[in-house]
Amino acid sequence: QETILLIAQYLNRLTRQNDTLEPNQILQRFSARTIPSIDVHAYLQRILKYAPCSSECFLACLIYFERMSLCTRETMVKTHLKLSRPTTDTPLIINSFNIHRLLITGIMVAVKFMSDVFYTNSHVARVGGLPVEELNRLELEFLLFNDFDLLVTQQELDQ
Numbered sequence: 001q002e003t004i005l006l007i008a009q010y011l012n013r014l015t016r017q018n019d020t021l022e023p024n025q026i027l028q029r030f031s032a033r034t035i036p037s038i039d040v041h042a043y044l045q046r047i048l049k050y051a052p053c054s055s056e057c058f059l060a061c062l063i064y065f066e067r068m069s070l071c072t073r074e075t076m077v078k079t080h081l082k083l084s085r086p087t088t089d090t091p092l093i094i095n096s097f098n099i100h101r102l103l104i105t106g107i108m109v110a111v112k113f114m115s116d117v118f119y120t121n122s123h124v125a126r127v128g129g130l131p132v133e134e135l136n137r138l139e140l141e142f143l144l145f146n147d148f149d150l151l152v153t154q155q156e157l158d159q
Helices: 002-018 040-050 055-070 073-078 099-114 121-128 132-145 154-158
Strands: none
Touching: 002 040, 002 055, 002 099, 040 099, 040 121, 055 099, 055 154, 099 121, 099 132, 121 132
16 A cells, blocks of 8 residues: 555656656557546556556556557567657656556556466456446557566666
8 A cells, every 4th residue: 555655646646747847758549638537546446446466567567568658669669569740759758647547447558468377358447437448458459568568677666
């Protein structure tokens, strides 16, 4: 619970700060049309309650976000992501419109990679409030954007 609170506080600060920026992200698929009514802390608690996982999965999700935010155009081309327009912008800016979809997808991917036991995509989609087809597409995009590199080292977790 303490880990969830710390992550929520960090992400709330980040999204508030990034909400003031001009949207320039490439990963539009993660953006909702409107900001979800559930706050980040409540959403993380909901995930933990209905699809329990270890704290390491939540931390791994943050590391995946970090990697995605540092991704270069060359990496995107290498991973076959189709760019909607030529850009040198940051590929991902985490804001209030995309944080929930990024969280449910990132945590699901981390759990699948780090745990022997995990929930089906349809269960996770219900927990996250998304259609399973949309979660499936988000999962693939998330994996492509991370170049299928989901291994998180102890050094990365310690940071």
